[in-house]
Amino acid sequence: MGSDIRSHHDLKVWQLGMDLTEKIYTLTNSFPREEMYGLTSQLRRAASSIPANIAEGNGRDSTREYLHHLSFAVGSLCEVETFLQLSLRLKYGNSKHIQELMNLLAEEGRMLRGLQKSLMSNLNNSNL
Template structure:
């Protein structure tokens, strides 16, 4: 099996770890949130590495930058939902989760800048 381009990206690896952290953290949510905020958070978390992977498989930097932008949007959505959940008392704050959101954000933003920067001749 050949190594896919996204496997080499640190942003993808960190985002994959973030998905695992989110799934474990959400396990303590109230049962009535199973199809509400909990479901939305899972979808947003899964969207981050999925969009990085899809973008990395595209043939141009412009396409990759587009999918990185979508991944960044999903990460912001996830962060907002995390804040809502903690402020409503559904679960306690999680420093590991917060660190992974921050790290993923920095990495995705760096990749995005790299793929949108003008080419110098």
């Protein structure tokens, strides 16, 4: 499994990504029905892409491929943050709940960046 023999289920960054996705689904249940194929769908897709890309990267055969998928996860995280900001502007959902999600997203971002740095370091050390 990539450069790490652990299952993605063991990774705290994947676990938090799954928790975030679940919370996004719960939040978007309160969005207006007319947003089902708009903001609701976009938020859910972007949120679920975070742990999905972590899992896919972990399952790849090389560290470079793992890093490639982690970059997709970071991009999806940025999309979720943008859609949550839009939700606040449109007054969709509970603003306190959205702020809590933003804090979790920031933590997920730190964890993803840390994993990327660790993998880059391993990759650079193996090329010596």
